[in-house]
Amino acid sequence: MGNPRLAVYPGTFDPITNGHADLVSRAATLFDHVVVAVADSSSKGPVFSIAERIxxxxxxxxxxxxxxxxxxxxxxxxxxxxxxxxxxIRGLRAVSDFEYEFQLASMNRHLIPQAETLFLTPAEQYSFISSSLVREIGRLGGEISGFVHPAVQQAMRQRWQKSRTGSNNQPEKEGDHHA
Incomplete structure (x- = not known):
């Protein structure tokens, strides 16, 4: 059996959100040591490199x-x-997450029977936050300060400013509307 006082919280964390931080904070009160394991996931085309996400x-x-x-x-x-x-450690934001997370937990139990999966739910004020929504809001210039740590907000702002200055930001012409 693996060390029951050592927990791993895996994810892509592109970016890490206040919801993730809430789960880690609560896991840190339950375990002697928590490893936040940032998956490379380069095949997903993350906004931030693994080094940046770490x-x-x-x-x-x-x-x-x-x-x-x-x-x-x-x-x-x-x-x-x-x-x-x-x-x-796995986070469940909504009932809709459960089926996929249950499937992952079952597969992990098969691959590493010495490790248990523990599901945690975020505090209510974070239950709707996802990295993909934060990325989209940030990309479109929306306010994300309530969803991420200030360092993440700054990194996202810099990333999107770079991408905007490198793209054609000309206003649409009449009849040039996109659906």
């Missing part, structure tokens, strides 16, 4: 002394075995 997660979680942020580019089961974790 840095942003470290900044967002800096006040949690028993939390470590590490990247990984292998099967989660391999990573969990390599560090000797006994628990995999």
């Amino acid at each position: 840095t942003l997660a470290r900044l967002a979680l800096a006040d949690l002394p028993n939390v470590e942020v590490r990247g990984f580019d292998c099967l989660l089961a391999t990573f969990v075995q390599d560090i000797g974790a006994g628990v995999i």
Whole structure:
């Protein structure tokens, strides 16, 4: 059996949100040590590189002394075995997340029977936040300060400003509307 006092919270964290940070904070009270495992996921075409996502997660979680942020580019089961974790933390925002998360937990139980999956739900004020929604709001110039750590907000603002200055931001002409 893996160490039941060592938990892994895996994800892409593109970007890490206040919802993620809430789950990590609560997991940190339940376990001696929590590893936030940032998946490479380059095939998903993340906005931030793995190095940037690790840095942003470290900044967002800096006040949690028993939390470590590490990247990984292998099967989660391999990573969990390599560090000797006994628990995999997964977040459930809504009932709609459960079926997929249950499937993942069942697969992980098959691959690493020595590790248990623990589902946590975010605090109500974070239950609607997702990285993909935050990315979209940020990309379109919306206010994201209530959804992410200030360092993440700044990094996103800089990323979108770079992409805007490199693109054609000319106003649409009459009859040039997109559906």
